[in-house]
Amino acid sequence: MQTALYISIWAYLFTGPLSEPGQVFWLVKGLLARVPMWLFMPLVGCAKCHAGWVAIGYQTLHGGLGWHSVPFILIAISGAYALQTWHLIVDKWLHK
Numbered sequence: 001m002q003t004a005l006y007i008s009i010w011a012y013l014f015t016g017p018l019s020e021p022g023q024v025f026w027l028v029k030g031l032l033a034r035v036p037m038w039l040f041m042p043l044v045g046c047a048k049c050h051a052g053w054v055a056i057g058y059q060t061l062h063g064g065l066g067w068h069s070v071p072f073i074l075i076a077i078s079g080a081y082a083l084q085t086w087h088l089i090v091d092k093w094l095h096k
Helices: 002-015 026-032 037-045 047-061 067-094
Strands: none
Touching: 002 037, 002 047, 002 067, 026 037, 037 047, 047 067
């Protein structure tokens, strides 16, 4: 389950702070802005979507998908959601 937390941290950082202008992955987000929304969101537009797809891919490569994969995927998505929500709360608090 530790890997699920790593995936959620990666998804939050990749789709959020590290994809802002001037950061490491800003060019990736800029290039992918031209693709359809259904493809943009899981790739770089949404931390929860990205975490879910990376977790599904990880589970597929390491043991296959099944009911045993559900907690892993939910932890990855929930962690990304928690980090994204925490970021919004802190940002709102800092910019009062």
